[in-house]
Amino acid sequence: MLVLLPPSETKSDGGSDSPLDLADLSMPQLTETRETLVRSLVNLASDFDASCEALGLGPTQADEIERNAKLWVAPTCPALERYTGVLFDALDIRSFTKVQKSKAYARLGIGSALFGAVRARDRIPAYRLSGGSKLPGLGTLRSMWKPQLANAIEQEAEGLIVDLRSGTYQQLGPIPDAVTATVLTEKADGSRSVVSHFNKHHKGLLARALTITRAEPTDVRGVARVASKAGLRVEVASERELVILT
Template identity: 50%
Template sequence: MLILLPPSEGKTPADAGSPVDLATLSFPSLTDARQNVAIALAEVSGQKDALTQLGVGASLVHEVSRNTRLAHEPAAPAHSIYTGVLFDALGYQSMTATQKRKADAAVVVVSGLWGAVGFADSIPAYRLSMSVGLPGLGKLASYWKPRLAEAVAARAEGHLLVDCRSSSYAAAWVPDPDRTVAVNVFTERDGTRKVVSHFAKHTRGELARHLLTRRGKAPETPAQLAKAAAEKWSVELVPGTGRKAHALNIILAD
């Protein structure tokens, strides 16, 4: 089982540590592509209209400034850099050592800067959304799509993929639909369902934690995933088609 996550928008910078070593990150075939994105990001982040180009507000000026010196910023494991609703619900720091090893092996974070990283990969804090376009590279989702398809394919082969990514990050890599289950979260009141982004992030984080901390074997099929999720929530499994992944719908009472 692999659990695909989006990065958090905000990051928690490392207090100390060595800078990122691109050669040590998971999926080393992405090293050159990562370097290209980092160079383009540093250039854009140093310009007067950097905030506009990166689609962020004035309160994030310090985070954008950090983008210009990522090669020298201290790095730390991705599970400590990525913070926010989803990652708080996943609760890596409160896991046992065995559960942490499972998370390090199973979690892949799809990223606008790195393409994809493992949960234990050491990276600096940065600010870059997958929806951004960078000079010379274009829209990042399009830039990464063929590269991730090649780089992550070997790691994904034979695994059930639990896809907890948001739409912009899902666009950067479309895995084998037969082995992929997209996780959707709805609230329901009087038979009417609504999509809610905040609760979706939280619930996807809770699902990831449940899958990594529950006893027994990890799910190997969509049906087994639905059964595992049903231990905590009301769920339905929508079978995929030849070109569309399966969907696990988690229904929350409103």
């Protein structure tokens, strides 16, 4: 099973590992596109105004541009420790035992605008690039990743893929056979609406449950059983969609 998480805008600083080596990352068939994007971001970082425009940054976010300027020389750390935010707080890898952390490295992947997707153990630097960005001189990220990303992820997975990426990142490499999760709020009158604020939190809880379980789900019903045992309220909406109710 491969559980594919969305990335986050926020990332931890620093790291204790050697600088980025694209050849060491999982899914080596993506190396050429990764190198093109890294080089483009590094070059773009020399122009503050152009970086702000392309990356949607404000004048106080110079530190994000500095991160991109140092992509080839900055220290790295495992991707699972690099990304931060609501989903990763709910996943809470700091509380994992050694065995659970080993499972996380084996079962988790993370979507990425810069790298396409990485495994949890892949060592990457901090960077700034969003799925909807368009870099000067290049096509959209969707046009760059779509021809190859889904195939690379499918080859990397062993069995079921649970795709928890947001819509923007799913579009970079759509995986039609993956199980997805939708978070809905149910009101007192029984009506339901799409959740925004708690979406990432509940997907983080689902990812945690799928990481630490001893089960090996092979379909959406297996995913639902794991989620229910973890205390989540879920329904099977279709053969490929799980609904999490809050």
